Every structure is written in structure tokens, then in C-alpha cells.
Amino acid sequence: MARPDYYAILGVARSADESEIKRAYRRVALESHPDRFPDDDEAHERFREASEAYEVLSDPLKRARYDSSRLLPQGLDLTKPPTVATAREIFGNMFGDVFGNRRHKRRKGRDIRYTLTVTLADAVLGSSHTISFEGRGACEVCEGSGTEPGGREAVECPNCAGSGEVKTGGLFSRRSKCGRCDGLGMIQQDPCAACRGRGIIRSQRVFDVRLPPGTTAGTEKVLRGQGEPGRFGGEPGDLRITVNVKPHQWLERDGQNLVTKLPLPFTRAALGGKIPVPTIDGWVDMEVPAGVQSGAKLRLRGKGVPDSRGGRGDQYVELQIETPKQLDGTRTKELLLELDRAMQREPVLPGHRELLAALAAHDGRKHKN
Incomplete structure (x- = not known):
């Protein structure tokens, strides 16, 4: 874990005396005390860090020990032979200033x-939705500027010269987030009372979202400029909405087509006729030919997914022939036994006829022998 920079947390220089450290701590504590901002996790964390920094820097012995520990990069052991990683760390800490990037004022x-x-129907046929969530939006009082209406504009942070970072340490220096401006590089002279100078406030946000017909799972809709507001005149972010489609009880999507596996009683498969079939538009009657076999696929034209040209795919219905179970003591078993005897007298199953012919030929050869 990286060693915390207590000077940067309080926004003071390494040469700051005891009174400067005390004033800085009081300022940060006032800006982020949990009693003032009970629902702000960021304020709680900043207050905790500031308290920890003040506890160390206000004690001369702890401060001296802390300063000594900051002289070398984190985890660097000079008693071991140097490696490429060691050299890279030393170079980065010594010359990070030269190659470091300054933060832009606009965020x-x-x-x-x-x-x-x-639902699958919402995605396939198109639909409208109203979404709402608690999120960060522009403060209505200051319109996202963070400055009290009529107050003075934000100025460059004097502690970090607008970079949002401060350089600490001696030969092996490192950059840390400036505690005076909280890494923003700018300081509000007259902060908005409603948002405490942040320009951002948590509120219930509501949006209307339209999904076109044929929307697929994983589609991302982007509402430009509806994300979190920028800082100091920066552009707002975007609201990125990812579409998740719930599984349908009967239907699955296959490109522009829909597929359903439909159980069918063996009697209906033998006799044929109309059966109810679920589609994305509702239930419809479909004609099943007599003698259809299990695994057969029937097509419902125009019952699939709409396309951009105004057409629609098809729906394929795969039939799964079912046979009855647990027949003991039922009237159905008696009827099936009667049916079985009738089918032996009048073989109507193609496979059954072939089996009887083969059995008769076998019996004939056995009788001759």
C-alpha cells in the first residue's frame, strides 16, 4: 500500500510550522466533518485522512519519524542489488516532475x-421506459459552477499552482493530490452554500428512454451530456444505458428469427389439427399436419424480429412429441391397450410395418430349418 502524503492531505508545505498545520487541519475538518455532512462518504473519508495526518504532523517525534520514512520510495531497499524495476522507480520519482502532466482547469x-x-417483447417490438435513480447532477442553485450566485469566480489553487498535485520529499520526491483544492487545481472564493462549492448535488434523476424495434441484449444507448456535470466550465459526462433482456418462457431469439420448443401430445401429432402457439405478438393457432414427427420444425412467417427496412423475420416451432406417464389405474391406460391391439391388427406406423415384415421373414426361415 502506498504511503500517505500527510502534507498533501492537509494542503501545506513540508516546511509548515505547527500553527500552519493546525489551521490547515481545522479548515479541512470544517469542510468535511461527518456531523455536517452525514450522507457524504467522500467527506467522511477526507475527514478521516485529515485527522490521521494531523495526529502525525502535530507530534514532533512522529513527524520526524514520518519525514525520515518519506525520503526513499515506497518499498525501496538499498541493501539489495539494483534491478530494472528499482531504476525505473528512482527515475520516475526524481524526474516525474519533468514528464508529469498538469491538470486542466476545466474538468x-x-x-x-x-x-x-x-422483456423480450419490449426489445423485439420496441418500447418506451421511464428510468429514475439517485445520482449526481448539476446544482440548480449555482447551475453547476460551484460559485455562489453573484459571488467571485474560482481561482487557481496557490498551494499547487493549479496542477492539482504537490511534490513532496527530497531527492526521491513524488507527486500527491493537493489537499488544499482536493486535486482540482482550483479553489472557490465564494462557494455555493447548496453544494459546498462542488457544483454537484445528489438528487433523483428521471429520464425517458425509447427502444427501437429489434433492440438486442447488450445494446448501449447514450444520452449525451446527461452524466455528471463538469467542473469549472468543463463538459458534462454522458448517461450510458445498457439494455438487458429477460429470458422468455417460450421464445428464444436467433438473429431476426424467433424459436420456440413446443410440447405436443402424441395423439395430436398423429391426428393433426390446430394447436395454440405462443408468439411475441400473443397466442395464435397453427395447423399441424397429421403424422408429424418429433423434432419437426414448422414456420410461422412474419412472426419474428422487425428489421430496419420494415420487414420481419419468422418464428420456427420445434415440436417435441410427448407420451403419457403414470398410467396405472387410469382410463387412459385401458384406451392405450385397446389402441395397441388395434394397431397390431392394422399396422399404421411405417416403422412398425417394417418390423412386422422382418419378424415374419425370420419366422419363415426358422420354420423351414
Whole structure:
């Protein structure tokens, strides 16, 4: 774990005296005390870090020990032979200043991600949805600027010269987030009272989302500029909505087609006729030819997924012939026994006829021998 930079957390220089450290701690504590902001996790964490930093830097002995531990990069042991990784770390800490990037004053807002779960019918046929969630949005009082209406504009942080980072340590220096401006590089002179100068406030956000026909699972809809607001005039982020499609009880999607596996009683398979079939538009009657076999696929034209040209795919119905179970003591068993005797007298199954012919030929050869 990286060693915390207590000077950066409080926003003071390494040469700060006891009074400067005390004033800095009071400022950070006032800006982030949990009693003032009970629902702000970021404020709680900043207050904890500031308290830990003050406990060390306000004690001369702890501060001296801490300063000594900061002279070398984290985990560097000079008693061991140098390696490429060691050299890279030393070089990065010594010359990170030269190649480091300064933060821009304008900060683009972060994107917000949301998962919208819909039914298969909603995705295939198209639908409208209203989504709502608690998230960060622009403060209505200051319109996201963070400055109290009519107040002075934000200025460059004097502690980090607008970079959002401070360099600490001696020969092996490192960069850490500036505690004075919390890494933003700018300081509000007259912070908005409603959002405490952040320009951002948590609120219930509501959006209308339209899914076109044929939407697939995993589709991402992007609402530009509806993410978290930017800072100091930066552009807002985007709201990225990922579509999740719930499984359907009967239907599965296969490209522009829909597929269903439908159980069918063996009697209906033998006799044929109309059977009810579930489709994305509702139940419809489908004609089944007499003598259809298990595994047969029938097609319902135009009952699939709409396409961009105004057409639609098809739905394929795979028949799964079912035979009765647990027949003991039922009228059905008696009827099946009667049916079996009738089918032996009048063989109507093609496979059964072939079997009887083969059996008769076998018996004939046996009688001659």
C-alpha cells in the first residue's frame, strides 16, 4: 500500500510550522466533518485522512519519524542489488516532475452507467421506459459552477499552482493530490452554500428512454451530456444505458428469427389439427399436419424480429412429441391397450410395418430349418 502524503492531505508545505498545520487541519475538518455532512462518504473519508495526518504532523517525534520514512520510495531497499524495476522507480520519482502532466482547469464530468432490464417483447417490438435513480447532477442553485450566485469566480489553487498535485520529499520526491483544492487545481472564493462549492448535488434523476424495434441484449444507448456535470466550465459526462433482456418462457431469439420448443401430445401429432402457439405478438393457432414427427420444425412467417427496412423475420416451432406417464389405474391406460391391439391388427406406423415384415421373414426361415 502506498504511503500517505500527510502534507498533501492537509494542503501545506513540508516546511509548515505547527500553527500552519493546525489551521490547515481545522479548515479541512470544517469542510468535511461527518456531523455536517452525514450522507457524504467522500467527506467522511477526507475527514478521516485529515485527522490521521494531523495526529502525525502535530507530534514532533512522529513527524520526524514520518519525514525520515518519506525520503526513499515506497518499498525501496538499498541493501539489495539494483534491478530494472528499482531504476525505473528512482527515475520516475526524481524526474516525474519533468514528464508529469498538469491538470486542466476545466474538468469533464464522469459518465453515469445504468442497466435497463426489459422483456423480450419490449426489445423485439420496441418500447418506451421511464428510468429514475439517485445520482449526481448539476446544482440548480449555482447551475453547476460551484460559485455562489453573484459571488467571485474560482481561482487557481496557490498551494499547487493549479496542477492539482504537490511534490513532496527530497531527492526521491513524488507527486500527491493537493489537499488544499482536493486535486482540482482550483479553489472557490465564494462557494455555493447548496453544494459546498462542488457544483454537484445528489438528487433523483428521471429520464425517458425509447427502444427501437429489434433492440438486442447488450445494446448501449447514450444520452449525451446527461452524466455528471463538469467542473469549472468543463463538459458534462454522458448517461450510458445498457439494455438487458429477460429470458422468455417460450421464445428464444436467433438473429431476426424467433424459436420456440413446443410440447405436443402424441395423439395430436398423429391426428393433426390446430394447436395454440405462443408468439411475441400473443397466442395464435397453427395447423399441424397429421403424422408429424418429433423434432419437426414448422414456420410461422412474419412472426419474428422487425428489421430496419420494415420487414420481419419468422418464428420456427420445434415440436417435441410427448407420451403419457403414470398410467396405472387410469382410463387412459385401458384406451392405450385397446389402441395397441388395434394397431397390431392394422399396422399404421411405417416403422412398425417394417418390423412386422422382418419378424415374419425370420419366422419363415426358422420354420423351414
